[in-house]
Amino acid sequence: MADWKEAGLTAEDLVGMYRAMLLARRLDERQWVLNRMGRAPFVISCQGHEAAQVGCAWALTPGKDFVLPYYRDLGVVLTVGMTPREVMLDFLARAEGPSSGGRQMPGHYSHPRLRIVSQSSTVAVQALHAAGIAYAARMRGEDSVCYVSFGEGAAQQGDVHEAFNWAGIYRLPVIFVCENNKYAISVSHTKQMAVENVADRAAGYGFPGVVVDGSDPVAVYRAMKEAVERARKGEGATLIEAKVERLVPHSSDDDDRTYRSREEVEEAKKRDPLLTFAERLKKEGLLDDARREELEAEVKRAVDDATEYAEKAADPRPQDLYTRLYATAPAVGGEAAPGA
Amino acid sequence: MPEKTFIEAIHDAMDEEMARDPSVVLLGEDVGLRGGVFRASTGLIEKYGERRVIDTPLAESSIAGVAIGMALNGLRPIAEMQFADFSFPAFNQIQSEAARFHYRSNGGWSVPLVVRMPYGGGPGVHGALYHSQSVEAFYAHIPGLKVVLPGTPYDAKGMLKAAIRDDDPVIFLEHKRAYRSVRGEVPDGDYTVPLGPAEVRREGRHVTIFAYGYMLHESLRAAEELAKSGVECTVVDVRSLKPLDVKTIAEAARLTGRVLVVHEDNRSFGAGAEIAAIVAEEALMYLDAPVRRLTGPDVPGIGFNHVFEVEFTPDAAKIARAARELAEF
Numbered sequence: 001m002a003d004w005k006e007a008g009l010t011a012e013d014l015v016g017m018y019r020a021m022l023l024a025r026r027l028d029e030r031q032w033v034l035n036r037m038g039r040a041p042f043v044i045s046c047q048g049h050e051a052a053q054v055g056c057a058w059a060l061t062p063g064k065d066f067v068l069p070y071y072r073d074l075g076v077v078l079t080v081g082m083t084p085r086e087v088m089l090d091f092l093a094r095a096e097g098p099s100s101g102g103r104q105m106p107g108h109y110s111h112p113r114l115r116i117v118s119q120s121s122t123v124a125v126q127a128l129h130a131a132g133i134a135y136a137a138r139m140r141g142e143d144s145v146c147y148v149s150f151g152e153g154a155a156q157q158g159d160v161h162e163a164f165n166w167a168g169i170y171r172l173p174v175i176f177v178c179e180n181n182k183y184a185i186s187v188s189h190t191k192q193m194a195v196e197n198v199a200d201r202a203a204g205y206g207f208p209g210v211v212v213d214g215s216d217p218v219a220v221y222r223a224m225k226e227a228v229e230r231a232r233k234g235e236g237a238t239l240i241e242a243k244v245e246r247l248v249p250h251s252s253d254d255d256d257r258t259y260r261s262r263e264e265v266e267e268a269k270k271r272d273p274l275l276t277f278a279e280r281l282k283k284e285g286l287l288d289d290a291r292r293e294e295l296e297a298e299v300k301r302a303v304d305d306a307t308e309y310a311e312k313a314a315d316p317r318p319q320d321l322y323t324r325l326y327a328t329a330p331a332v333g334g335e336a337a338p339g340a
Numbered sequence: 341m342p343e344k345t346f347i348e349a350i351h352d353a354m355d356e357e358m359a360r361d362p363s364v365v366l367l368g369e370d371v372g373l374r375g376g377v378f379r380a381s382t383g384l385i386e387k388y389g390e391r392r393v394i395d396t397p398l399a400e401s402s403i404a405g406v407a408i409g410m411a412l413n414g415l416r417p418i419a420e421m422q423f424a425d426f427s428f429p430a431f432n433q434i435q436s437e438a439a440r441f442h443y444r445s446n447g448g449w450s451v452p453l454v455v456r457m458p459y460g461g462g463p464g465v466h467g468a469l470y471h472s473q474s475v476e477a478f479y480a481h482i483p484g485l486k487v488v489l490p491g492t493p494y495d496a497k498g499m500l501k502a503a504i505r506d507d508d509p510v511i512f513l514e515h516k517r518a519y520r521s522v523r524g525e526v527p528d529g530d531y532t533v534p535l536g537p538a539e540v541r542r543e544g545r546h547v548t549i550f551a552y553g554y555m556l557h558e559s560l561r562a563a564e565e566l567a568k569s570g571v572e573c574t575v576v577d578v579r580s581l582k583p584l585d586v587k588t589i590a591e592a593a594r595l596t597g598r599v600l601v602v603h604e605d606n607r608s609f610g611a612g613a614e615i616a617a618i619v620a621e622e623a624l625m626y627l628d629a630p631v632r633r634l635t636g637p638d639v640p641g642i643g644f645n646h647v648f649e650v651e652f653t654p655d656a657a658k659i660a661r662a663a664r665e666l667a668e669f
Binding site: 100108117125135136140159324 | 365391397399402404405406407408409412414415417432433436437440441442443444445446447448449450452483484486506507508536580583584585586587
C-alpha cells in the first residue's frame with residue numbers, strides 16, 4: 001500500500017476516508033435490504049469500488065470542481081457532500097430527491113450546488129460533457145477541474161475516445177477515471193479490449209495514463225492529487241484506471257452465478273477495500289477496534305435516519321410528470337400536456 | 341431596409357450575438373479558417389478568435405457532446421453540423437442528453453445550445469443520399485427540444501438570435517437551396533422572432549397550404565400561379581415544428597376547409613402527418629375535402645442524378661396541381 005504521509009494525507013484524513021467508505025458501503029447494503037424486502041425497485045451498487053471513489057473525491061474541492069460520476073459512484077457523491085438523506089430520497093424516487101425528483105433510476109446523481117452533473121443511462125456520454133465543461137472553465141481562466149468516471153465497459157464507447165481527443169488537443173483540465181472491475185455486466189474485459197489496461201490508451205491522445213490499485217484509497221488519492229494539480233496548472237488531462245473488484249452482481253436485477261464462479265467472487269472479497277483498509281489503519285495504530293465500532297454505530301445511525309426520512313417523504317404528484325421540460329417557456333402551447 | 345440572402349442573415353445573427361455576448365461560441369467542422377463549407381461563418385474567427393470559433397475534430401458526437409458541456413458551464417454554444425445528414429452520429433447526444441438534461445434533473449441543469457444544420461436538397465443541389473436529407477421529423481419527435489425551420493432571411497436572423505438566447509436546446513434547420521437563392525429584407529441591428537408562432541404569408545379562401553423552409557417559397561409560387569385562374573390560397577409558414585402552433589394551424593384549416601400539407605421530408609410519420617392529425621382533431625367539422633399531403637417519397641434520399649432530384653422534390657407545379665384538385669373536390 002502507498003505511503004500516506006508521502007501522499008500528503010494526515011491521520012485524520014485516513015480515518016475520514018475510512019468513514020466515507022464505510023458510509024457508502026452501509027448505505028449500499030441498506031439499499032439491497034430494502035430492495036429484497038420489496039420496498040425499492042432497483043439497486044446499482046458501489047460495493048468493492050469504495051476505495052477508488054473516496055480516494056478520487058478526496059482530492060477534489062467540493063462545490064468548485066465539477067463531478068460527472070457514473071452510476072456506481074456513491075462513494076464519490078457522498079465525499080463531495082451529498083447527504084445520506086439525499087441519497088436515500090433519490091434511491092426511493094421521492095419528490096424531494098435532489099437528483100431528479102423521482103424521474104431517474106437510482107445512481108443517476110445530480111446536485112447543481114455541488115456541481116455534480118446529471119447523468120444518463122447511456123454509458124460514457126458524460127466524458128464529452130466533461131470536455132465541454134473543462135473547455136468553458138479554461139476559456140474563462142478558472143482553475144476548476146472536472147472529474148469524470150466510467151467503467152471499463154463504457155471505455156469501449158466512441159464518446160470516450162472523442163472526449164480523450166478533445167482533452168488532448170486543448171489540454172483540458174479533465175481527470176478521466178476508469179473504475180475497471182473487469183465485468184461489463186457479464187462480459188469479461190478480455191472480450192471488451194485487446195490491451196491489458198484502459199490507461200494505455202491515453203498515450204494515443206497525448207496525455208498520461210496511470211494504473212492504480214483501486215483497493216488502496218491512498219494510492220488512488222496520490223494519483224488523483226497529481227492529476228488535479230496538473231489540470232489546475234493548465235498541463236492538461238490525465239486518465240486514471242483504478243483496478244477494482246465488483247463484489248456483487250451488476251444490479252439487483254442481475255444474477256452473476258451464470259457467468260462468474262463462486263470461487264472467483266470469494267477471491268475478490270479478499271481484496272474488499274473496506275476490510276484491507278481497516279486492517280492497515282489498525283496496524284498503523286490509527287484505528288483501534290473501539291473507534292471502528294464507534295464509526296459503525298455512527299454510520300448506522302445516519303443510514304437509519306436517512307432510510308426513515310426518505311421512506312416518509314412524499315412521492316411526486318402525477319402532474320409533476322409534465323413540468324420542467326423547458327427552461328425557457330415555449331412561445332406557443334404549454335410546456336407539456338397529458339397524452340390523452 | 342437592406343435586402344440580404346438567407347445565408348447572410350444567418351451570418352449576421354451569429355456575428356451580432358457573438359459581439360453582444362462573450363459567452364456565445366461557435367464550433368463545428370471547418371467553421372473557422374474556412375468560414376464553414378457554406379461560408380456561414382466567414383470572418384468570425386478573425387473577429388472573435390479561435391477560442392470562440394472552434395474548428396473541431398471530424399467527430400459529430402463530440403461536437404454535440406462538448407457543446408452540451410460548454411452549455412452546462414455558462415457558455416451559449418452554436419454547434420454546426422456540416423450537413424444535417426451527419427447529425428446522426430450526434431443523435432444520441434442530442435436526444436438522450438441535450439433534450440433531457442433539464443427534465444431529468446428536475447430543472448437543476450439546463451442546456452442553452454443551438455445546433456445548426458443545413459438540410460434538404462432538390463434540383464441543382466446535387467447532394468445525393470447523404471447531403472440532402474430532411475431530418476426534422478426525427479428531432480421534432482423529441483420532448484425537450486425546440487425545432488425550427490425558418491423560410492425567410494428576416495426569420496433566419498431573428499429566429500437564430502432568439503435560439504441563441506433561449507435556455508433550451510434548439511435544432512435550427514437551414515435549407516441549403518434557400519442559402520443563396522432566397523433574398524429578402526433584413527433589418528440591420530437587433531431584433532428577434534419568437535420560436536413557435538406560425539405566420540400566415542398569404543390569405544385566400546379556397547385552399548390552405550401548410551409549408552416551411554424552402555417549400556414555403558414553392559408554395560407561394562404555386563399560390564401566385566393559382567390566383568391567376570381564380571383559386572385563392574392561404575399559405576401558412578409553419579416555421580416551428582416544436583413547439584407547433586396548433587391554434588394558427590386550426591384557424592387556417594377552418595378558414596378554407598381544404599388542407600394541403602407540403603414538405604420535402606419523407607412522407608410517412610413526417611410533419612405532414614402531425615399537422616393532418618391536428619386538423620382532424622381541431623377542424624374536422626369544417627373540412628370540405630380530405631386532408632392531402634404532398635411530400636418527398638419514402639425512399640432513402642434524393643438521388644444524385646438530376647432526374648431523381650426532379651422526381652423526388654415537390655415544386656410549385658406539383659403543389660399547384662394538388663391544390664387545384666383540392667379546390668375542385
